[in-house]
Amino acid sequence: MLTGPGRRIDVTLSGAKGAEGGDGLLRSAQDDNADIASMSTSGEPRALLPVYAQFPVRPVRGHGSWLVDEEGDEWLDAYGGHAVAATGHSHPDVVRAIVSQAEQLLFYSTAVAHPLRAELAERLASLCPEPLKRVFFCNSGAEANENALHLARKRTGRSEVVSVAGGWHGRTAATLACTDGTRYEEAASRSGIPLSRRVPADDVAALEAAVDGSVAAIIVEPVQGLSGARDLSADFLRAARRICDAHETALIFDEVQCGVGRCGAFSAAEAVGVVPDILTFAKGLASGLPIGAVIATPAVTAGIGIGDLGSTFGGGPVPCAAALATLDVIDREGLIENAVRVGARLARGARALGVRQVSGRGLLLGLHLDRPAALVQQALFDRRIITGTASDPAVLRLLPPLSFSPREADLLLAGLEEALA
Incomplete structure (x- = not known):
């Protein structure tokens, strides 16, 4: 079960290890005052020109579908750095x-x-x-x-x-x-x-x-x-x-x-x-x-x-x-077949939560919401789950690694359930 500020998610995923050999549980980021609705490039040096509005997290390591930040906290990556992490991070x-x-x-x-x-x-x-x-x-x-x-x-x-x-x-x-x-x-x-x-x-x-x-x-x-x-x-x-x-x-x-x-x-x-x-x-x-x-x-x-x-x-x-x-x-590793299976699992789970439409194929999915997607993205980010938005402000975009597991999909859906509550 996902919990509130400063708590940990009561879901253990095999293969998701913490930076200090921990249990791979996601912790709420609300106590870090993270607000992706006002993302900026304030964490970058002035010498760099701005490119994208940035998630207020600094990953320093990655494995599979997980990023590890400077504090050793783990984040479930359902965005894949714009769909780049096809085989997972640092395979x-x-x-x-x-x-x-x-x-x-x-x-x-x-x-x-x-x-x-x-x-x-x-x-x-x-x-x-x-x-x-x-x-x-x-x-x-x-x-x-x-x-x-x-x-x-x-x-x-x-x-x-x-x-x-x-x-x-x-x-x-x-x-x-x-x-x-x-x-x-x-x-x-x-x-x-x-x-x-x-x-x-x-x-x-x-x-x-x-x-x-x-x-x-x-x-x-x-x-x-x-x-x-x-x-x-x-x-x-x-x-x-x-x-x-x-x-x-x-x-x-x-x-x-x-x-x-x-x-x-x-x-x-x-x-x-x-x-x-x-x-x-x-x-x-x-x-x-x-x-x-x-x-x-x-x-x-x-x-x-x-x-x-x-x-x-x-x-x-x-x-x-x-x-x-x-x-x-x-x-x-059969990742194309995995993308089909896990994508279908995510789509079914999202529809069961009341998402009005799920578009896309495999692990390129758009969740069409009844509210601004940025609000749901923020709520998921508060639970250390990274997702994307779209040019349509009501669509939450999912682009996880092709290796995204069924248990990781379930963790994402559990976060989504709380975000939509």
């Missing part, structure tokens, strides 16, 4: 792969070949649906989407892009122009980048009207992240495929957040049964090391030559080692 196999490769060769650019880069490219090509077989590595999701748009424009000789309302694609120049939100559109406009043609989610008629012979690409998240784990309908995604085929336009699936096993298959494309021309991964691909990947069809990449793409750090030996270890862990 031993991933850490060993990083250390081993760093000791051998920390870095060299793509001016030379490296066996791990080649191995990872082949591995990703084998995991993606046919005919997605050509791979380019970069450092982040935004870079992956930027280069996906570049490929589409080069292949088609066109410039216009169609995006979907609620979509988030990054903060680089071209991706800002496709990201929904006034501040992002203004930033793109200041750069002189033309804005995408935005259509409502699941509106096939609007999509058909938006695409013509000037459109290079439709870019879409099969399961939108920031908008609140909105899973676009299979009919809409199939229509996007049909429309792109009719106009010889590239279909881009942004799977930066929803890919790498999070939504019930390795790629969301496989989960929804629609194959794009270009697919992008990042976030969980290397369990926390920076890497992005663009996987495209040979038809899209046919005209690409030396100098058309490039990245100094993309596909470096250490991130590739981490990514290969991540893929091994996902496969060996």
Whole structure:
């Protein structure tokens, strides 16, 4: 049972060990006067520019689905650092792969070949649906989407892009122009980048009207992240495929957040049964090391030559080692299947608590509440449970590690029950 200020949660989880060899119980953070409703960057030095509003906690260690702060207190992480901690925090196999490769060769650019880069490219090509077989590595999701748009424009000789309302694609120049939100559109406009043609989610008629012979690409998240784990309908995604085929336009699936096993298959494309021309991964691909990947069809990449793409750090030996270890862990530990099972457990439990709607797939879930999600997020934070919010103020977003256990799901649901009381 969850208890009040200064108390501990009366739930013991196997494998959740405290910093001092403790029992892994979560303690209320209310006595710390933590208030995430007024999150700031006040804990950062003045030399750092502000980026995100920050949770008022400083984790110094992590294991599995748990973070350990400076005081030795443990926090259940149901957010995963924006869906990055796919295999859990500091998975031993991933850490060993990083250390081993760093000791051998920390870095060299793509001016030379490296066996791990080649191995990872082949591995990703084998995991993606046919005919997605050509791979380019970069450092982040935004870079992956930027280069996906570049490929589409080069292949088609066109410039216009169609995006979907609620979509988030990054903060680089071209991706800002496709990201929904006034501040992002203004930033793109200041750069002189033309804005995408935005259509409502699941509106096939609007999509058909938006695409013509000037459109290079439709870019879409099969399961939108920031908008609140909105899973676009299979009919809409199939229509996007049909429309792109009719106009010889590239279909881009942004799977930066929803890919790498999070939504019930390795790629969301496989989960929804629609194959794009270009697919992008990042976030969980290397369990926390920076890497992005663009996987495209040979038809899209046919005209690409030396100098058309490039990245100094993309596909470096250490991130590739981490990514290969991540893929091994996902496969060996059955984490895709676990994401499906535990995601269903969370969805059932949330509905049983009166949550009016649960959107998303696997372990990318949006809980649609009857009150501001920030209030529920705060109540969970008071119980040392970290969750996320969305651009929809009534949606609480859950992005835990793919290794999130049934008992950890039950602990999250117990906290949610008290938060909603």
